Amino acid sequence: MSSTATAPAALSPRARFGRTATDLLAEREDLAVVIAEISAQHLEDAARAHPERVINVGIREQLLVGTGAGLALNGIRPLIHTFAPFLVERAFEQITLDLAHQGVGGVLVGSGGSFDMSGEGRTHQGPADVALAATVPGMVIHAPATSDEVEATLRAAAADTGLHYVRVSDRAQRTQIPADGAMHVLRTGSAERGSARRPPLTLIALGTVRDAALEAARALDATLLSSTTALPLDGAALRAHAGAEVVVIEPWLAGTSLAAVAAELDDAPRRFLGIGTSRTELRRYGTPAQHEVAHGLDAAGLVRRIREWSRPTDSPHR
Amino acid sequence: MTSPQILGAPPVTRERITALMSRLTGDEKHTVAATSTLDVLQVLYGRILRVSPAAADDPDRDRFYLSKGHGPMAFYAVLAAHGFFPEDVLDTFTDFDSPLGLHPDRLLVPGVEISSGSLGHGLPLAVGAAHALRIRRSPARVIVLVGDAELDEGSCTEAIEYAGGIGLDALTLVVVDNASSSYAVRGRIEQRLRAHGWDALRVDGRDHARLEEALSRRVPGRPNAVIAQVEDKAEAAR
Numbered sequence: 001m002s003s004t005a006t007a008p009a010a011l012s013p014r015a016r017f018g019r020t021a022t023d024l025l026a027e028r029e030d031l032a033v034v035i036a037e038i039s040a041q042h043l044e045d046a047a048r049a050h051p052e053r054v055i056n057v058g059i060r061e062q063l064l065v066g067t068g069a070g071l072a073l074n075g076i077r078p079l080i081h082t083f084a085p086f087l088v089e090r091a092f093e094q095i096t097l098d099l100a101h102q103g104v105g106g107v108l109v110g111s112g113g114s115f116d117m118s119g120e121g122r123t124h125q126g127p128a129d130v131a132l133a134a135t136v137p138g139m140v141i142h143a144p145a146t147s148d149e150v151e152a153t154l155r156a157a158a159a160d161t162g163l164h165y166v167r168v169s170d171r172a173q174r175t176q177i178p179a180d181g182a183m184h185v186l187r188t189g190s191a192e193r194g195s196a197r198r199p200p201l202t203l204i205a206l207g208t209v210r211d212a213a214l215e216a217a218r219a220l221d222a223t224l225l226s227s228t229t230a231l232p233l234d235g236a237a238l239r240a241h242a243g244a245e246v247v248v249i250e251p252w253l254a255g256t257s258l259a260a261v262a263a264e265l266d267d268a269p270r271r272f273l274g275i276g277t278s279r280t281e282l283r284r285y286g287t288p289a290q291h292e293v294a295h296g297l298d299a300a301g302l303v304r305r306i307r308e309w310s311r312p313t314d315s316p317h318r
Numbered sequence: 319m320t321s322p323q324i325l326g327a328p329p330v331t332r333e334r335i336t337a338l339m340s341r342l343t344g345d346e347k348h349t350v351a352a353t354s355t356l357d358v359l360q361v362l363y364g365r366i367l368r369v370s371p372a373a374a375d376d377p378d379r380d381r382f383y384l385s386k387g388h389g390p391m392a393f394y395a396v397l398a399a400h401g402f403f404p405e406d407v408l409d410t411f412t413d414f415d416s417p418l419g420l421h422p423d424r425l426l427v428p429g430v431e432i433s434s435g436s437l438g439h440g441l442p443l444a445v446g447a448a449h450a451l452r453i454r455r456s457p458a459r460v461i462v463l464v465g466d467a468e469l470d471e472g473s474c475t476e477a478i479e480y481a482g483g484i485g486l487d488a489l490t491l492v493v494v495d496n497a498s499s500s501y502a503v504r505g506r507i508e509q510r511l512r513a514h515g516w517d518a519l520r521v522d523g524r525d526h527a528r529l530e531e532a533l534s535r536r537v538p539g540r541p542n543a544v545i546a547q548v549e550d551k552a553e554a555a556r
Contacts, residue, residue, distance in 0.1 A: 032453065034446075052453050058483075060476035063442045070446015073432070075377065076453055078446075093436065094473075098443055101433055103425050 009147060012170045014111045016147040018042025020154045021079055025050045031077045031158060036064040038082040039111065065091040065108075069098035072106050077158060083117075084110035084126025084167065088133055100136050105162040107154065108133075113169030113208065114252050114277050115291035118284075127277045130207075131256045133165040134231050141231040142166045143207035143250075145173040149228050152179035167230075171208035171251070171288055179228040183237035186210070187217045187224040199223055200243040201310060203302075206230045206250040206257055212292070213249050215299035220306055222247075230257055235264035247273045247306055251297055254278065273309050275302065330364055330399045332356075338395035341408040342418070348391075350554035354496050354523075355384075355463065356392040358546050361529040362461065362492075363396050371401045374428065381447050381460040383432045385440020386468055386494065387421035394418055394427070402429030438471025440464060441491065445477050448488040448541075461490040461533070466507060466545075467499040481541045482515030490533070491516075491543040494523060498551040507545050517542040524548065 011019055018041075021033050025046050032053040033043060040047070040056055047054040053076075057063045061082060068078035080087070087110045088095065099106050114127040133139050140162060144153040150168055156179065157164035177184045189199030201222040205213035210226050217224035225241055227234055230250070238261065248261050254276030262272055277295045284294060292298045296305050335356065339348055348356075363369070367380045384393055391411075398405045403417070410416035417426035421435030432443055444462035451458050468474060481489055493507055508518040517537040521528040523546030532544040 029453075032449070052449075055449055057445075057476070057480050060480060062438070062473035063445065063476035063480055066439060066442025066473065066477070067446040067449065070443040070448075071450045071453075072446075073443065074381070074447050074450030074454075076450045094439070094442070097433075097436055097439055102443075 008151065011147050013144070013147050013150045013168050013172055014039065014170055015042055016150045017081070017109055017111065017154065017168050018046075020151045021081075022046040022049075024079070024155070024158050025053055028077070028158075030075060031079070032071055033079045033081065034064055034068040034071070036061050036082045036086070038086070061086045061091040062094055065094035066098050068106050069094065069102060069104060072099065072104035073102060077161075078106045079109055079154075079158065080106055081109040081111070083112040083124060084129040085112075085124065088126065088129040088165070092132060095133075096136055099163055100138060105160070105164070107157045108163075108165045109154070109168055110165065111168040111170075113167060113171060115288050116170045118286055118288050118291050121285065122281060122283070127252045129165070129167060130230055130250070130252045134256065134260070136163065138163050139231065140164045140229065142179070142228055143230050144168070144179055144228045145208045145210050146176045147172060148176060149179045153228055167207065169208045169251070173208055173210040175210045175214055175226075177210075177226055177228065181227065181229040181234065183225045183227045183234035183241075185223065185237075185241055186214055186226050187222070189217070189221045189223040189243075201245045201247070201306070202242045203247045203249060203306075204238070204261060206248070207252065209249050209251045209297055212297060212299040212302055216302035216306065219299070219303045220310075222306075231260060233257070233260055233264050238264045239267055242270070244268070245271050245273075245310055247275060247309075249297070249302060250274075250276045251292075252276055271311070273306065275305055330360070330396070332360065335360060335392070335395045335399055338398055338405060338408055339391050341405070342391045342394060342411045350549045351496075351551065352389060352391055354389070354548045355386070355494050357524050357526060358463065358492055358494060358529060359392055359396045361526050361533060363400050365530050366533045367461065368458070369429075371429065374402075377454060378456050378458045380458050381431050381444070383434075383440045383444050383447070383460065383462040384422060384430070385432070385434055385444075385462050386437070386465040387434030390418075390420065390422050393422065397427070397429045400429075403427065437465075437468040438473035441474050441477040444489055444491075445481055445486060448481070448486045451488045459488050459490060459536070461492060463492045463494060465498060466493055466495040466502060469493065469507065470499055478511060478516070479514050482511070485515065485539040486541045487537065487539055489541040491541065492533070493543060493545045494548060495520075495545050496548050496551040496554065508543070511543045515540060518545065519543070520545040520547055522547055
């Protein structure tokens with residue numbers, strides 16, 4: 001099998017999804033993968049080995065999710081996959097009614113992120129996927145940021161019985177954290193001189209913005225928290241580490257996670273800033289890196305935006 | 319696990335089902351619209367489906383998916399008549415805390431396999447169910463009931479093309495045809511299904527012998543459909 005010859009860490013996150021799904025199919029007889037043509041090239045070995053459990057419904061996204069839900073209703077754990085906008089936007093009612101409302105779980109795997117396919121244009125971009133998925137009752141939302149995190153996340157989600165959305169983006173990060181749902185401290189900012197208080201500025205990086213957020217945290221002497229799970233949030237860790245100014249950085253629609261973060265941080269008055277992709281359509285092609293700059297998601301953009309916003313002297317914690 | 323006939327319980331006759339429907343609607347007589355699915359349901363639960371309240375979790379039970387969730391009175395009455403839940407539950411129909419609403423909820427009503435209401439969801443779910451039965455090597459079948467106008471939904475087109483394309487023979491589609499689709503052409507439903515590789519028969523939706531014969535039919539390597547012709551909705555309303 002050709003794909004297994006490649007070292008897992010060398011695979012892109014999306015290819016790692018294919019590899020992990022292939023392994024899970026071999027490990028569990030009550031698991032199936034449902035696709036709608038997309039990523040079939042990453043599942044060729046699996047389809048040969050398990051022809052009845054790699055189900056390609058063609059270019060039919062409503063049927064994609066409905067079929068996965070029908071499997072779940074009958075005791076087969078489904079991994080349901082296509083590009084993020086086709087999965088979450090086109091088949092949204094199937095996610096709400098065929099999975100959540102029926103009371104069954106499944107693992108939805110959306111690839112492409114907000115602009116992995118920058119050259120394809122808006123139709124292949126899914127900046128609203130996390131915001132939409134967050135409206136579905138019981139949905140657990142994951143945004144792993146490395147190939148290893150993708151595998152760990154998929155394994156944990158498949159082992160569970162609930163409803164999960166796994167956002168797989170090929171904007172892999174250098175900084176890796178455990179894919180355990182916890183909020184991890186990647187950097188601690190300096191406390192005010194002579195004070196035992198927490199540093200006021202806290203950045204929370206969700207998804208594939210971790211490296212830029214770490215660079216920004218160094219430049220701003222801020223605390224940086226990050227998790228592979230965007231919902232539900234690790235509230236205890238947020239309350240333990242967040243200062244008076246909290247910036248949520250996410251590579252999808254700006255502000256998506258802001259209300260959930262604020263709800264967890266209701267123990268003290270704070271200021272909040274949400275940084276993410278713009279609601280205005282960019283109408284540009286080019287590279288994903290260019291899109292990150294255009295949305296202000298690169299390190300320089302983050303530092304500039306946060307400096308404009310931050311008013312440390314007004315901070316109620318000072 | 320044959321069709322249930324509870325010891326000591328009265329037989330599930332037409333009169334018994336309509337009497338139970340009266341407990342839901344308060345009406346002694348039922349309109350044609352309220353009974354469009356009644357004969358199909360009576361035949362399915364009386365003669366075709368291998369289901370029973372005692373085997374509600376049997377992985378090899380037959381599955382019945384009511385996709386056309388509106389007008390569920392006949393469905394609730396048939397389930398109660400077959401002992402899936404106590405008959406006095408029927409008296410609570412549409413109350414705030416009743417399990418019985420205007421569209422069935424599988425988490426509230428014993429014997430209901432899918433929650434329905436929004437049209438076009440049952441057939442894709444049944445495709446997944448048929449795949450699950452195949453994966454599990456189960457001898458069970460899945461029968462999904464839709465209305466003729468429900469086939470307007472694009473999700474039904476997706477499922478019809480796909481199920482025919484791969485020959486999903488654990489799947490049976492029942493179309494209760496009361497000509498309610500705005501652009502209906504009589505006879506086109508079965509033409510459309512056959513064009514996509516289905517076995518399809520149109521029968522009198524009030525004739526129990528013909529319904530039983532058609533619903534018993536299985537064709538290896540092909541999904542099959544039974545179009546149950548009932549009174550036209552427009553004429554029934556006059």
